[in-house]
């Protein structure tokens with residue numbers, strides 16, 4: 291079987307500025323990969339490029355997803371094919387309820403797969419199950435998407451969306467940052483509950499603490515647009531005690 | 547072209563107008579004299595700089611025939627699912643008793659102007675045409691001179707009426723070529739509370755006619771008015787409207803104005819905060835497409851201290867449509883502690899759409915909080931990517947975000963059935979399901 295995600299020598303830029311400088315990464319179904327690295331090393335850029343953010347131009351290399359060339363696809367086509375990005379900074383959309391947003395996304399993905407759309411009433415039943423994953427009641431669905439949500443609520447909302455859309459490849463971009471212990475537990479439990487042999491996670495994180503809950507099979511260190519080291523879960527612990535300097539040769543400004 | 551209207555005035559004066567009380571006759575006479583002098587506004591007039599009414603001036607509009615064949619079933623789409631609300635229906639400028647159901651509640655009088663004058667010829671003398679300056683615009687003068695009838699609502703002191711009162715002005719399928727001059731006078735006495743829904747609708751798609759309407763609202767101390775104004779004229783029609791509100795101490799006026807019909811549209815909404823501690827909230831939404839021109843002029847007169855005004859107008863302009871927004875806030879020297887905020891945002895959906903916007907704050911008091919913000923833009927790319935990253939196609943994402951922009955003001959409509967009906971209307975117009 292082809293890998294879920296296969297990235298070869300990926301280069302990507304914003305305008306004239308090259309950010310990703312030759313990334314190689316293979317992710318198979320059933321695996322959890324952690325991507326760590328100093329601020330500004332290109333972690334979010336990698337995640338956004340995989341999701342198809344139009345601000346970035348792929349200038350070289352390839353991204354294959356289930357043997358399709360992702361770079362030719364619109365962001366919505368990627369999502370319909372099973373790619374999901376939990377944003378580092380989820381976007382507020384005043385005026386659109388969470389319920390409408392999630393049902394539209396769910397139905398658009400079904401439509402693209404040739405399945406019948408689900409009516410609002412059946413969708414409420416489906417949601418009930420999914421809300422349990424993030425320990426939320428139904429009230430949240432009537433609020434505008436992320437609008438006025440706390441940092442933690444926004445991250446939980448990303449996990450709720452992931453639970454509803456059931457992606458094959460989920461990219462979590464610092465879903466743990468800014469969470470208190472309780473919210474972190476909820477997010478981690480959500481991810482673990484959704485883990486299946488046929489899907490995979492790429493978890494971008496700055497800290498070891500999420501990886502105590504979501505145990506990675508592989509850890510990669512990104513520095514200046516390249517993966518400079520890969521290893522098993524013990525690499526994360528090593529990074530925790532030693533920092534990134536021994537890998538990058540550059541001292542990172544202490545996180546504020 | 548001016549003569550045409552003068553002749554209509556003379557015909558009216560000779561006809562039904564002859565029964566009007568003397569004070570009204572002289573008001574009409576002064577109005578037509580004023581109109582004869584000014585004529586229609588031109589582009590040289592600062593107030594009409596962006597809005598050419600030349601097509602209106604050129605058209606030979608006849609007086610309303612008033613014979614449009616309209617039956618109750620035709621009105622169903624416009625009643626918000628509440629047939630039982632008190633309702634005054636005018637078809638092609640004429641009152642239709644058979645389609646109306648004026649309220650019969652203690653403390654609330656809803657009647658035609660003719661009925662109100664017959665019952666008490668002098669009763670309206672100090673109110674009718676006293677809040678709006680008769681020559682506020684040449685169109686206002688024309689309305690004052692030519693309005694054959696109208697609506698009078700009077701809520702007596704302390705009356706709290708829960709149901710919205712609906713004024714429905716219908717242009718029938720035979721409206722082509724006619725001019726209508728509806729006139730509304732609303733008197734809300736001390737501590738009374740009412741909700742008013744004022745609708746302009748058309749049964750024909752492209753009919754070319756003129757609605758030239760004036761609405762005066764006089765609010766007593768501590769009174770509340772929630773006013774929804776819904777303008778859905780034919781997209782070939784012309785709509786000119788003037789709403790003037792006078793507010794006494796502790797009164798609360800809340801307005802929502804939707805403009806989505808009409809080829810050339812101008813609405814002036816003016817409120818005068820006549821006494822301390824009054825509040826005015828003005829929300830507006832306008833949707834333009836094709837070659838529509840939609841012009842909103844609002845004026846808030848902060849005449850007295852400790853008053854608050856809050857204004858949010860939003861426009862969505864597609865194709866070659868043109869929006870105009872002018873928001874005046876005048877703060878008199880004695881109006882200390884004024885709190886006024888004006889926001890005006892427009893979304894341009896096509897390269898050929900345009901907006902002329904002009905906030906105009908004239909502040910003569912020093913201890914005030916007055917702000918205004920105007921933004922003109924396109925849809926936010928980041929929000930678009932967020933929706934697309936969830937599988938929602940670009941075209942759908944754009945429509946959803948456009949609707950979201952509108953929803954922020956639609957949410958301010960307090961009468962729930964009105965809010966849901968207009969929400970559906972706007973969704974349909976923008977191609978967004980529910």
Ligand SMILES: Nc1ncnc2c1ncn2[C@@H]1O[C@H](COP(=O)(O)OP(=O)(O)O)[C@@H](O)[C@H]1O
Pocket residue numbers: 304309327328329330331332333334335336345
């Ligand atoms: N849209 C953008 N426009 C300009 N520069 C960008 C953009 N996105 C990322 N960058 C730059 O690329 C580098 C990597 O950023 P990012 O991928 O966000 O890093 P990380 O997520 O690892 O902290 C940074 O120098 C950042 O300023």
Ligand SMILES: [Mg+2]
Pocket residue numbers: 333334335378464
């Ligand atoms: Mg980042």
